[in-house]
Amino acid sequence: MTQVKQQEIHLANRPKGMPSKEDFNFVESSVPTPKEHEILVRTLYLSVDPYMRGRMQDAKSYIAPFELNKVIAGGVVAEVVVSRSDAFKQGDVVVGNLSWAEYTVASEREIRKVDPKMAPVSTHLGILGMPGLTAYFGLLDIGKPQEGETVVVSGAAGAVGSAVGQIAKIKGAKVVGIAGSDEKIDYLLNELGFDAAVNYKKDSFQADLKNALPDGVDVYFDNVGGDVSDAVFKHLNRNARVPLCGAISSYNAEGKDSGPRIQSTMIKTSSLMKGFTLGDYAADFSVGATDLGKWLQQGKLKYEETIVEGFENTPEAFLGLFKGTNLGKQLVKVANPEYAKL
Amino acid sequence: MTQVKQQEIHLANRPKGMPSKEDFNFVESSVPTPKEHEILVRTLYLSVDPYMRGRMQDAKSYIAPFELNKVIAGGVVAEVVVSRSDAFKQGDVVVGNLSWAEYTVASEREIRKVDPKMAPVSTHLGILGMPGLTAYFGLLDIGKPQEGETVVVSGAAGAVGSAVGQIAKIKGAKVVGIAGSDEKIDYLLNELGFDAAVNYKKDSFQADLKNALPDGVDVYFDNVGGDVSDAVFKHLNRNARVPLCGAISSYNAEGKDSGPRIQSTMIKTSSLMKGFTLGDYAADFSVGATDLGKWLQQGKLKYEETIVEGFENTPEAFLGLFKGTNLGKQLVKVANPEYAKL
Numbered sequence: 045m046t047q048v049k050q051q052e053i054h055l056a057n058r059p060k061g062m063p064s065k066e067d068f069n070f071v072e073s074s075v076p077t078p079k080e081h082e083i084l085v086r087t088l089y090l091s092v093d094p095y096m097r098g099r100m101q102d103a104k105s106y107i108a109p110f111e112l113n114k115v116i117a118g119g120v121v122a123e124v125v126v127s128r129s130d131a132f133k134q135g136d137v138v139v140g141n142l143s144w145a146e147y148t149v150a151s152e153r154e155i156r157k158v159d160p161k162m163a164p165v166s167t168h169l170g171i172l173g174m175p176g177l178t179a180y181f182g183l184l185d186i187g188k189p190q191e192g193e194t195v196v197v198s199g200a201a202g203a204v205g206s207a208v209g210q211i212a213k214i215k216g217a218k219v220v221g222i223a224g225s226d227e228k229i230d231y232l233l234n235e236l237g238f239d240a241a242v243n244y245k246k247d248s249f250q251a252d253l254k255n256a257l258p259d260g261v262d263v264y265f266d267n268v269g270g271d272v273s274d275a276v277f278k279h280l281n282r283n284a285r286v287p288l289c290g291a292i293s294s295y296n297a298e299g300k301d302s303g304p305r306i307q308s309t310m311i312k313t314s315s316l317m318k319g320f321t322l323g324d325y326a327a328d329f330s331v332g333a334t335d336l337g338k339w340l341q342q343g344k345l346k347y348e349e350t351i352v353e354g355f356e357n358t359p360e361a362f363l364g365l366f367k368g369t370n371l372g373k374q375l376v377k378v379a380n381p382e383y384a385k386l
Numbered sequence: 387m388t389q390v391k392q393q394e395i396h397l398a399n400r401p402k403g404m405p406s407k408e409d410f411n412f413v414e415s416s417v418p419t420p421k422e423h424e425i426l427v428r429t430l431y432l433s434v435d436p437y438m439r440g441r442m443q444d445a446k447s448y449i450a451p452f453e454l455n456k457v458i459a460g461g462v463v464a465e466v467v468v469s470r471s472d473a474f475k476q477g478d479v480v481v482g483n484l485s486w487a488e489y490t491v492a493s494e495r496e497i498r499k500v501d502p503k504m505a506p507v508s509t510h511l512g513i514l515g516m517p518g519l520t521a522y523f524g525l526l527d528i529g530k531p532q533e534g535e536t537v538v539v540s541g542a543a544g545a546v547g548s549a550v551g552q553i554a555k556i557k558g559a560k561v562v563g564i565a566g567s568d569e570k571i572d573y574l575l576n577e578l579g580f581d582a583a584v585n586y587k588k589d590s591f592q593a594d595l596k597n598a599l600p601d602g603v604d605v606y607f608d609n610v611g612g613d614v615s616d617a618v619f620k621h622l623n624r625n626a627r628v629p630l631c632g633a634i635s636s637y638n639a640e641g642k643d644s645g646p647r648i649q650s651t652m653i654k655t656s657s658l659m660k661g662f663t664l665g666d667y668a669a670d671f672s673v674g675a676t677d678l679g680k681w682l683q684q685g686k687l688k689y690e691e692t693i694v695e696g697f698e699n700t701p702e703a704f705l706g707l708f709k710g711t712n713l714g715k716q717l718v719k720v721a722n723p724e725y726a727k728l
Contacts, residue, residue, distance in 0.1 A: 290653065302644055307636075312446075
């Protein structure tokens with residue numbers, strides 16, 4: 045039997061500062077053969093996410109670092125090619141945290157079947173997947189927006205941020221988004237119905253933000269950290285809540301990430317700040333997924349995807365996250381389905 | 387009738403940076419006469435507290451600023467001299483937020499009677515008063531220490547910090563204190579029974595702190611902010627809780643209070659940080675006071691007072707807070723009782 049060849053992507057270096065294409069290595073390997081209770085899947089879409097930058101460093105965190113010269117892993121939607129499990133059959137569409145490879149063997153526990161009739165399968169990497177659930181739990185469990193309150197979200201046009209703003213609107217809050225291009229501001233205001241949106245790259249950012257916040261900030265969902273967050277902190281109301289989801293502005297910082305200390309502001313306002321990762325809410329995933337699916341079907345949640353075509357363009361798609369080239373969820377389309385009916 | 391004269395202390399300037407004696411003005415005035423439902427009291431002890439530095443600035447905060455050339459107010463224990471209220475009689479000992487003056491007229495609602503037999507009356511400005519309650523609510527409501535966890539407290543030998551550490555011990559936690567002199571370290575270890583204590587003024591502070599924290603930090607009760615807190619943040623465990631009570635290191639800072647941003651650390655550890663002031667817990671004061679009184683009588687809570695004698699030395703006592711000259715609660719003894727039986 046001929047060994048069929050495929051490509052997979054390895055971590056070539058632990059980058060200092062901004063990563064580059066040279067930090068990724070395309071390696072040819074044989075398509076693996078599933079053992080009993082295993083499933084061979086073919087990647088249809090893969091997800092590139094800001095949090096993966098942290099896994100490229102060899103540092104203690106909530107998730108283990110990627111290993112040097114080993115395959116990188118992330119969110120993947122795939123179709124089943126060969127199943128040696130009773131739980132899956134050829135043509136099933138599955139989602140899981142799997143290798144950046146054209147083909148992968150997964151164990152039964154690593155993947156979960158999704159219904160292609162419910163929504164486009166790519167949504168399981170976005171609005172119905174990790175970013176959507178991250179928005180859902182961070183906003184509702186930590187932010188706890190009340191009707192009429194003001195919710196600010198940074199990285200507002202990204203996969204998490206756009207979901208945060210819309211869920212806050214569903215809960216009756218006034219929503220102000222912060223993003224980095226006129227196109228994104230237009231999207232937030234005219235597609236997603238945000239009450240205000242501010243471009244942090246403009247010289248007038250501080251004044252624009254102040255104008256957008258006549259009633260201050262009750263909830264600040266922070267995806268970016270850095271100067272943008274420093275600006276928002278000036279407007280915290282009494283008993284404000286700050287879910288800390290990401291700090292993309294610092295992920296590629298080589299020196300120290302320094303800025304004004306926020307403790308005095310938090311004391312004066314009795315504000316709360318809490319870091320979280322989606323894993324904190326593993327026990328409640330089904331509750332979140334049910335709500336998100338319902339809102340999506342009711343048309344209350346919209347989403348945007350920026351799709352790069354071709355497995356070979358995965359590093360470029362990942363690097364684009366730090367330049368803010370994506371609107372909504374950044375995906376890579378790796379293959380058209382051969383067995384699945386989408 | 388001769389007008390009896392007395393002294394009161396006015397705010398003379400809004401200080402920039404470290405305050406000085408020149409920012410306080412002693413003004414002679416007549417001892418006031420109580421109207422119906424009012425009480426003339428004579429100050430026995432007055433309390434100087436770090437939070438009062440904030441009130442010297444004309445800045446938006448949780449409490450209104452002191453007015454220029456008006457009398458300063460703070461925690462006072464006093465005896466009733468003339469009562470025109472049915473609720474108080476001459477010789478009663480009362481506590482309230484009253485003028486820095488030798489004599490004051492208070493309304494019935496401004497003062498509360500205390501029992502001189504239960505504990506020394508000065509404790510109502512310390513372990514049974516604002517500092518004790520601040521420690522109680524911040525630690526138990528936000529910090530939520532569990533048995534066997536590690537609680538770190540900065541400003542550990544002060545009125546709030548020493549109560550925090552002892553309450554944490556009562557709850558079964560391991561307690562590490564941070565303070566600024568060998569005398570204070572000795573007090574924490576040998577008088578209060580802290581498990582470890584670290585002097586932040588030593589060159590070896592970072593290493594000493596690390597050695598004192600083999601199991602990391604589950605709760606960090608922060609009284610000081612600044613570099614000391616930056617050092618503690620490096621040791622936060624997963625799901626750590628950080629009650630923010632004070633940031634005395636920054637109160638006299640003229641420039642920006644800047645340092646490493648903590649958001650990334652909080653995300654990696656899913657940690658929580660919350661600012662608070664005692665007013666947030668007004669509805670629960672009696673619960674806290676009951677517990678504190680019980681622990682004090684059971685000998686589970688010890689306290690220390692640093693008492694400066696003489697109303698004229700009040701500014702000096704206040705300024706000493708920022709030099710760390712106090713061990714435990716800093717008080718000024720203004721007068722011996724004339725009517726009260728202590």
